[in-house]
Amino acid sequence: MIPKQISAALVVFVMTVLLATAGSTEPMAIIKVPIDRVIDILNDPQYKVAGTKLTQRNQIWKHVGPMFDFDEVARRAVARKWRDFADTEKAAFTDVFAQFLGNTYIDKIQGEYHNEQIVYLGQNYHSEVYAEVKTRIVRETAEIPVDYRMRKKSDDQWKVYDIIVEGVSLVKNYRSQFASILRKETPAQLIQRLNDKLTEQNKRLAENE
Amino acid sequence: MDIPSSEDTDAIFFDPFDDDGEDFYGNEDQMPDMVADPIAGFNRAMFVFNDKLYFWVLKPAASGYRVVVPIPVRVSVKNFFFNLLAPVRLVNSLFQGKWRSAEGEFCRFVVNSTAGFLGLFNLVRDKPSFNPPEEDFGQTLGYYNVGNGVYIIWPLFGPSTLRDTVGSIGDWALNPFAFMQLIQVDAGVLTSSETNIIAYGVRTVNSTSFRIGDYEALKNAALDPYEAFRNAYIQNRLSMIAQ
Numbered sequence: 001m002i003p004k005q006i007s008a009a010l011v012v013f014v015m016t017v018l019l020a021t022a023g024s025t026e027p028m029a030i031i032k033v034p035i036d037r038v039i040d041i042l043n044d045p046q047y048k049v050a051g052t053k054l055t056q057r058n059q060i061w062k063h064v065g066p067m068f069d070f071d072e073v074a075r076r077a078v079a080r081k082w083r084d085f086a087d088t089e090k091a092a093f094t095d096v097f098a099q100f101l102g103n104t105y106i107d108k109i110q111g112e113y114h115n116e117q118i119v120y121l122g123q124n125y126h127s128e129v130y131a132e133v134k135t136r137i138v139r140e141t142a143e144i145p146v147d148y149r150m151r152k153k154s155d156d157q158w159k160v161y162d163i164i165v166e167g168v169s170l171v172k173n174y175r176s177q178f179a180s181i182l183r184k185e186t187p188a189q190l191i192q193r194l195n196d197k198l199t200e201q202n203k204r205l206a207e208n209e
Numbered sequence: 210m211d212i213p214s215s216e217d218t219d220a221i222f223f224d225p226f227d228d229d230g231e232d233f234y235g236n237e238d239q240m241p242d243m244v245a246d247p248i249a250g251f252n253r254a255m256f257v258f259n260d261k262l263y264f265w266v267l268k269p270a271a272s273g274y275r276v277v278v279p280i281p282v283r284v285s286v287k288n289f290f291f292n293l294l295a296p297v298r299l300v301n302s303l304f305q306g307k308w309r310s311a312e313g314e315f316c317r318f319v320v321n322s323t324a325g326f327l328g329l330f331n332l333v334r335d336k337p338s339f340n341p342p343e344e345d346f347g348q349t350l351g352y353y354n355v356g357n358g359v360y361i362i363w364p365l366f367g368p369s370t371l372r373d374t375v376g377s378i379g380d381w382a383l384n385p386f387a388f389m390q391l392i393q394v395d396a397g398v399l400t401s402s403e404t405n406i407i408a409y410g411v412r413t414v415n416s417t418s419f420r421i422g423d424y425e426a427l428k429n430a431a432l433d434p435y436e437a438f439r440n441a442y443i444q445n446r447l448s449m450i451a452q
Contacts, residue, residue, distance in 0.1 A: 076224075101430075104426070104429060104430045105430070108422075108426045108430075111422065112422050112426075126225040126226060127225065130225045130226070132226055139419075140280065140284070140419070141283075141284055141287055141419050142419065149224065149226055162224070164448075166445055166448070167444055167445045167447065167448020167449065167451075168440075168441045168444040168445050168448075169444060172440065172444060173437055173440050173441055173444065174432075176243070176436055176437075176439075176440040177431060177432050177433040177436045177437055177440070178432075180433055180436045181432065181433060193432060194432070197432065201429075
């Protein structure tokens with residue numbers, strides 16, 4: 001038999017631990033929870049049936065989308081030229097870019113998920129508001145390092161603003177492309193290009209349904 | 210440290226995880242992930258050439274190969290070539306004074322060449338100390354602050370830079386077939402050019418068989434594919450040199 005005081009102390013201790021973990025949602029948890037959900041969705045037999053790809057994509061997006069701060073992603077990807085964007089253009093750009101990224105990467109993982117495992121290696125804080133979560137995708141023959149860079153927003157939520165795959169920053173990669181396009185074209189034309197690409201993508205995705 | 214708020218337009222590119230920190234965007238032309246591209250005309254032509262080569266030759270070959278050859282065999286082929294090129298990684302680890310890496314490379318080579326049947330099996334796959342970052346001569350040059358020089362896309366071989374091309378030639382000399390040729394050992398069929406070409410072809414098709422779809426995905430994700438691949442190459446090399 002456990003004495004009463006000890007069991008009471010134990011209860012208090014357990015509750016403190018639970019509350020502590022619940023209170024501070026660490027950067028790694030912000031990544032891990034939705035990614036684990038996505039893997040469940042990818043393995044879910046109900047989506048092995050033809051004609052369920054769109055539903056599956058929407059389900060994945062529902063979990064993955066909120067991980068990201070797309071305002072920050074868009075701003076960083078455009079970088080210096082962001083000042084040349086009117087407020088409405090900023091909003092339109094952020095929206096179309098987010099959809100485009102979502103489509104592109106969800107389509108990729110839907111098409112090619114073969115029981116890859118995700119290993120969570122750890123998280124580094126750079127300061128109170130910047131952190132990096134290091135992960136690795138383990139395939140049958142190769143390991144792909146994927147790092148998530150995150151920033152704590154004013155509402156205390158950690159959000160991803162860049163993903164580094166094999167040393168390649170997604171934001172910097174788009175930055176170089178946008179820079180080369182914006183040397184010759186206006187922000188409106190860039191938004192148009194993204195819109196065209198998105199339309200074409202949606203059409204292709206609908207055909208593959 | 211003073212953390213700029215994201216509303217501060219001058220600091221919106223601040224990323225504390227970049228070594229170059231805040232000044233990163235002082236001048237767009239001096240971004241570390243930029244590379245001089247004076248032969249862009251040639252490179253763009255080669256980009257198209259390699260793209261067609263991938264879709265018309267390499268992808269069909271690798272797809273067929275993937276259907277015919279079961280995974281364990283493909284993994285062993287990959288392991289075999291990887292083991293064969295251990296001298297390249299070992300020598301370049303030594304050149305950079307990375308003794309721990311060199312030790313790991315050496316031990317893996319010994320274990321896999323013997324107990325692993327000439328490298329067909331990788332017996333130490335799950336041991337981190339036996340699997341150091343892969344070094345090559347381009348990285349060694351970069352380690353000693355040799356810059357990229359200019360960007361070059363080679364037909365068949367793909368994106369590179371002047372520095373990495375010099376590096377690849379150095380590494381080629383260290384692959385066992387070429388090495389035997391260079392020191393004039395007559396190993397008959399092993400040192401013939403045909404063997405070299407066939408080995409390169411098998412290795413390329415085999416490694417592509419694991420990565421079908423990756424190139425397409427990257428290309429589809431890009432608004433300007435030429436620029437996207439150039440930037441990705443430079444960023445990837447920079448991160449490898451930093452390791």
